[in-house]
Amino acid sequence: MKRVPKPVFFIVALLILAFSFTAIFGISYYNGDNKNTVIKGVGDIRWGIDIRGGVEATFKPADGYDATDRQLQDAKAIIELRMVSQGITDYELYADTNSDRIIVRFPWKSDEKDFDAMAAINEISSTAELTFRPGAEYTTTELGSDGNPVYKTPKGDTETVLMKGNMVSKATSGYINDNDGSRKFVVDLELTNKGAETFKDITTKYLKQQVSIWMDDIMLSAPNVSAVISNGKAQISGNFTSKSAADLAQKINAGALPFKLETSHYGNISPTLGENALTAMAYAAVIAFIVIALIMIIFYRLPGFVAIIALMGQMALSVAAVSGYFTAIPSFTMTLPGIAGLILSIGMGVDCNVITAERIKEEMSGGRTLDGALEKGTKNSLTAIIDGNMTVVIVSIILMLVFGPSNILSFIFGESTTGTIYSFGYTLLVGVISNFIMGIFFSRLMLRSVAGFKPLRKKWLFGGAKND
Amino acid sequence: MTNDVQTKAADAPMTAEQVSEKFNGGKKVIDFVGKKKVFFGLSLAIMLIGLICNFIFGTTLDIQFTGGATLTYSYTVDKDHPIDQEELRSFIQEHTKDKITASFSTDLMGNTGENVSVQFSGNDSIKTDIQENLTKDLQKKYPDNNFKNLEANSVDASMGFMFLLKCLAAVALASVLMVLYVTIRFKKIGGLSAGVMALVALFHDIAMIYFLYVIFQMPIDSNFIAVVLMILGYSLNDTIVIYDRVREQRKLMGRKTDVGTVFNVSCTKTLKRTIMTSVTTLSAIMVVYILAFIFNINSVKSFALPMMIGVISGCYSSICIAGPLWVMWQNKKAARKAAKKA
Numbered sequence: 001m002k003r004v005p006k007p008v009f010f011i012v013a014l015l016i017l018a019f020s021f022t023a024i025f026g027i028s029y030y031n032g033d034n035k036n037t038v039i040k041g042v043g044d045i046r047w048g049i050d051i052r053g054g055v056e057a058t059f060k061p062a063d064g065y066d067a068t069d070r071q072l073q074d075a076k077a078i079i080e081l082r083m084v085s086q087g088i089t090d091y092e093l094y095a096d097t098n099s100d101r102i103i104v105r106f107p108w109k110s111d112e113k114d115f116d117a118m119a120a121i122n123e124i125s126s127t128a129e130l131t132f133r134p135g136a137e138y139t140t141t142e143l144g145s146d147g148n149p150v151y152k153t154p155k156g157d158t159e160t161v162l163m164k165g166n167m168v169s170k171a172t173s174g175y176i177n178d179n180d181g182s183r184k185f186v187v188d189l190e191l192t193n194k195g196a197e198t199f200k201d202i203t204t205k206y207l208k209q210q211v212s213i214w215m216d217d218i219m220l221s222a223p224n225v226s227a228v229i230s231n232g233k234a235q236i237s238g239n240f241t242s243k244s245a246a247d248l249a250q251k252i253n254a255g256a257l258p259f260k261l262e263t264s265h266y267g268n269i270s271p272t273l274g275e276n277a278l279t280a281m282a283y284a285a286v287i288a289f290i291v292i293a294l295i296m297i298i299f300y301r302l303p304g305f306v307a308i309i310a311l312m313g314q315m316a317l318s319v320a321a322v323s324g325y326f327t328a329i330p331s332f333t334m335t336l337p338g339i340a341g342l343i344l345s346i347g348m349g350v351d352c353n354v355i356t357a358e359r360i361k362e363e364m365s366g367g368r369t370l371d372g373a374l375e376k377g378t379k380n381s382l383t384a385i386i387d388g389n390m391t392v393v394i395v396s397i398i399l400m401l402v403f404g405p406s407n408i409l410s411f412i413f414g415e416s417t418t419g420t421i422y423s424f425g426y427t428l429l430v431g432v433i434s435n436f437i438m439g440i441f442f443s444r445l446m447l448r449s450v451a452g453f454k455p456l457r458k459k460w461l462f463g464g465a466k467n468d
Numbered sequence: 469m470t471n472d473v474q475t476k477a478a479d480a481p482m483t484a485e486q487v488s489e490k491f492n493g494g495k496k497v498i499d500f501v502g503k504k505k506v507f508f509g510l511s512l513a514i515m516l517i518g519l520i521c522n523f524i525f526g527t528t529l530d531i532q533f534t535g536g537a538t539l540t541y542s543y544t545v546d547k548d549h550p551i552d553q554e555e556l557r558s559f560i561q562e563h564t565k566d567k568i569t570a571s572f573s574t575d576l577m578g579n580t581g582e583n584v585s586v587q588f589s590g591n592d593s594i595k596t597d598i599q600e601n602l603t604k605d606l607q608k609k610y611p612d613n614n615f616k617n618l619e620a621n622s623v624d625a626s627m628g629f630m631f632l633l634k635c636l637a638a639v640a641l642a643s644v645l646m647v648l649y650v651t652i653r654f655k656k657i658g659g660l661s662a663g664v665m666a667l668v669a670l671f672h673d674i675a676m677i678y679f680l681y682v683i684f685q686m687p688i689d690s691n692f693i694a695v696v697l698m699i700l701g702y703s704l705n706d707t708i709v710i711y712d713r714v715r716e717q718r719k720l721m722g723r724k725t726d727v728g729t730v731f732n733v734s735c736t737k738t739l740k741r742t743i744m745t746s747v748t749t750l751s752a753i754m755v756v757y758i759l760a761f762i763f764n765i766n767s768v769k770s771f772a773l774p775m776m777i778g779v780i781s782g783c784y785s786s787i788c789i790a791g792p793l794w795v796m797w798q799n800k801k802a803a804r805k806a807a808k809k810a
Contacts, residue, residue, distance in 0.1 A: 050767070058624070099630075117620060118600040264624040272542070273618045273765075276580055280763035281756070288755040292748050299744065336768055337694060340756055344775075347752030348702070351745045355709065358741045384712040387653055388705040394645050395701030399694065402638040421694045428698070 009449035012442055013309050020316035023325055040323040040331065046090065047107075048335035048423065051278050053271030054107035055117045059125050060100055062262035069097040071257055076102050077250035078128045078215070085152070085218050089145040090333070101264065108271060117268035125263060129216055130165025130255020132202065133158045136212040136222035151219040158212060162202050165255030167195030173245035176237075185240035187221075187249045188233065196232030203228045215251055281339040288343050289315070296350055300357040302461040303447060307353035310443040314349050317434035318342055318427060338423030345431025348392070352385040352439040356447075361463040370459055374451055378444050385440065392432050399425025487729055497736045500787060501728040501795050507788035511672060518679025527682055530689030533632040537588045537622035541606065541615050544581040549612040551582075559609060560586055563602055575764035580618060583764065635693040639674075642697055643667060646704050650711070657715050661797040666707045669782075669790035673703045676781040677774045684773075691771045695778055702749070703782030706742055707790045713738045727798045731791050739787070746783040750776060 026041020037044060049056065059075075061067045067075070076095040083091045083106060091106035104124065108115060139153035170190040178184045191199050202211060203225050212222040223236045236248070292311070296304035322338075324331030332338075360377035368376060403421040450456055488497045500507075531538060545551050557570040566588040573583045606615040651663035674696050681688055713734035721730055757772035 115617075116600075117617070265622060267621040268617070268619065270542075270616065270618045272580055272616070273540075276575065276577070276763055277765045277768065279577075280759045280765055280768070284756045284759040287759070288752040291751050291755060295744075295748055295751065336765075337691075337771060340768060340771055343752050343756050344698075344749065347749035348745070350748050351705075354744045354748070355741050358738075358744070362737065380716070384709045387708045387712055390649060390653075391646055391704040391708060392701040394649065395642055395697050398638055398642045398645070399697055402634065402641075403690075421690060424694055424698075 004445060004448040004452065006449055006452045009446050012446050012449070016309055016313040016316070016438075016442065019320075020312050023316035023320040023323070026323070026325075040325050042319060042323065044331070045319075045323045046331055046333050047274070047278070048333045048338070049105060049107050049274075050269055050336050051274040051334070052107045053115065053269050053274045054105065055120055055268045056105040056266065057103075057121050057125070057263055058265040059102045059104075059261040060264045061259040063259075065259040067100050067257075067259060070253075071259070072097055072100060072102065074250050074254040075257055075261060077247065078254040079104055079124050081215060081218065081251060082124050084144040084146050085142070085150045087142065087145050102261070115268075115270055117266070121263055121266055125261040127260050128165070128251075128255050128257070130168065130252060131161045131214045132163040133212050133214055134160055134162060134206055134209070136210045136219065138219055152217050154212075154214060154217075154219070162211070163195065163198050165252070167192050167198060168252060168256050169195070171249040171252035173240075173242070173249040175242070175245075184237060185242050185245040187236040187240070187245050187252070189236065189252070191232040191234070193232070196230070199232065199234065200228065200230040203230075203234075213252065215255060220251055221248055277336055278339075281336065281343070285339070285343050285346070288346050292346055292350060296353070300353070300463055302450060302456065303353065303357040303360065303463065306443055306446045306450065307350050307357070307439070309446065310353065310438040311346065311349055313442060314431065314434040314438040315342070315346065317438065318345065318430045321430040321434070322427065332426060333423060334427075335423045337421050338427045341424040341427035342431065345428060345435065349431060349435045349439060351388070352381075352435060353443055355381045355385055355388075356443070357463060364459055364462065370451065370457060370462065373462070374448065378447075382440075389432050389436065393429065396425045396429035396432065400429065487733065495736075497729075497732050498739070500732055500735050501792050502732075504788070504792035504796075507792065511785075511789060515675055515679065518675070518682055521679065522682045525682060525685060528685065528687040529632070530687040531587070531621065531623050531628065532689050533628045535623045535628040538585055538620070539588075539602065539617065540583060540585045540619040541603075542575075542580045542583050542618045543606075543610065543613040543615045545613060549610070551610060551613060553584075556584060560602065560606075563605060564588060573764050573766075576762045577764075580764065581614070583618065585766075631690070635690065638693065639696055639700070642700050643670060646670075646700065650704070650708065653708075654711050654715060657711065657718060658794075658798055658801070661794055661801070662711055665790045665794040665797060666704055666711075668793055669707055669785040670700050670703055672785045672789050673699050673778055673781045677778050680774055680777045686770060686774075689770065691767070692774065695771065695774045698775065699778035699782050702779060703785060706745075706783055706786035709741065710735055710738050710786055710791060727802070728795045731795050735787055735791055742783055742787065746779055750779050753779065 022039050022041070024042050026037060026044055027039040028035050028037040028041075030036070048054075059079075061075075072095045076093060079102060080093055083093065083104075086109070088106050088109060091104060093105075094103045095101075096103065133154055135157040136151075137154065137156040137158040138151040139155045140151075142150045142152060144150040168189055169192045172188050172190075173185065174188055175183050175185045206225050207228060208225065210222050210224055213220045221236060221238070223238060240248070289311070293308045296307050296311075298304070300307065319342075320326060321329050322332045322334055322342075356378055359381040360373050363373035363376045363380075364370070366373075400422060403425065451462075488495060543551065553570075553572050557568070560570065561568050569587045571585045571587075573585070575581060575583065603615070603617050647663040647667050650666050651659040653659075654662045677692070677695060677699060678688075680686075681692060714731055717730050717734045717737075718725075721733070753772050753775050756768065757776065760768035760772055
């Protein structure tokens, strides 16, 4: 057998310990009051709404109204605007055009006090009111969750409403070629007959002045009136990108939607319940690890001890894949079933160590030397480990595909929010992959290296009979 | 019975001692195939009990699938402000036209105190204002008991049904893919038979989990689907480790050796591993279950309990159901071949 140098065991073990430490605690330093996170640890994991507490709701057009795909997207744009303007970052939002549903899921804001889910749901699904107002004076500026400022609450002259959204029949985004040949993005407004008249009066009165467009309490845009418009076709130009023009058009359209939104499904979880669950799961993870460590050491001695180090590495790797430790793997929203999956993979993770250790034991009782048994045992157990783990891989991928946001079954069943089970699939998959890396590669490296130490070269330590 | 085990009459059948001496280093080889009637009988008996329970109690689907609503409140009680559960129940009942079922539980760690879950009959989502008013009314009626809304869930009937279909499609898809995998990977030991018998074992496990839900009157929810999928993977993992050994032993023991004997030897050799892995997995889940029980976290409890049953059933079915069935299939095939030749 190819011997592995003795120090390898210590190097691998130390690396795993160092990695586990950083994966759990993360690395961060304080610059004054600002925390700078270099490496993300458990504390930086983004928890799902079943842990942080939050609200989930599905809306559909009221009274069975059959909305067009376009209208549904417009309605979605409004909910998005409301989420962003309230500073909610971790929201999920989908519009399912097949069944005319809009699904939203968002956590409670960290400074939320009364956790009134009903009020929150009613607020985001209320009918949007689009208004045109003179000037562009606002009371407050807040930073929206997309990083752009949100101007709220009209004041002074701007409190007057000149025109309402129902006078706009359509808004579209497009582009015009400027004099110098560059492309300029614009939003075209088409007004109703009544709207055209009103708009003519407005543009006459406020020529060369600002007229702002508001959605509820939020200012969307504040263009200057450059000409009197009497034919009911207006154009807003400015510093638009193709996306921001499309966004604005969508929001203006949503202010003239012919239907109300009705709540067809909702759920909410208070943060107390989630926090409680998180504590329970944290205890469970630690206790489960200790129990399995004891089982492994009692039954498999030295290979069992090596398995525990590898298992620690496996856990750290799984945590790292969730927290965003590696910049290449984005952080993942962790839910209760996700944690359960992680703990489950502690139990299943030792499987490949068990298979190998049993095989080594068997080869030794078959009369092989220690080295021979190690070689034969690790080699013979490989196919079983790979074939066995493949099934768990298949299952976890299916769990992710089926309960993920847009999935292979979407074309039949429509989009949905990522159910909490999605992260169960993810942690299971991550667990199996880390298990391959730690349980097979590193465990074997450590085992072979340890077998080089004279005092440890006893068959008993590898699970053989006592007198060997 | 013995005919099944030793069909190859041409070779004089080895005695149990000879087998153990030759292939298992003198250690006893357990005759799994020979006890198959006991195993099959046991499984069928459990299923029969489950079926009877199913007829008596029926199956309940969670509101996730049927539509409906549940509300959970936490509250505190002390000597001066006790709450009579029956009184609370009828107080809530007065506030809705739907018939309600209330269940009470306690968080042993005291973080969320006493809990009451109210389930509204009727398969439609409740209007949001009912929840709002109920919270206020409860706080008004019991001002000293800190009534708080912990959790609410309300599902539209049509959405629930779509979700159920989606879950079932997921299970079907997973089963097909896994049988395919086994069939391809275990061509040498009669791929299709191995795949199909593994599938039978999987259905056995699903049935066990299902009957657990029926017997304990737990409503079938998306956790059930997650557990079923998980156990599909887990149970097949066990089956595959045994099949892998059969593949290897068959090479070692030669084609002439009786299939049943090959299986018995392989299974005996992997038995310790199968049990150990189940023990470690089971202890991890059991720890989760115990803590979820202490902290009163229903969503985790209803996940961990069926998972435990699934792990036990998965371990059992791999050894006692999939294996002997595969041996029967192989023997039948051999017998048919022999008949053709003759």
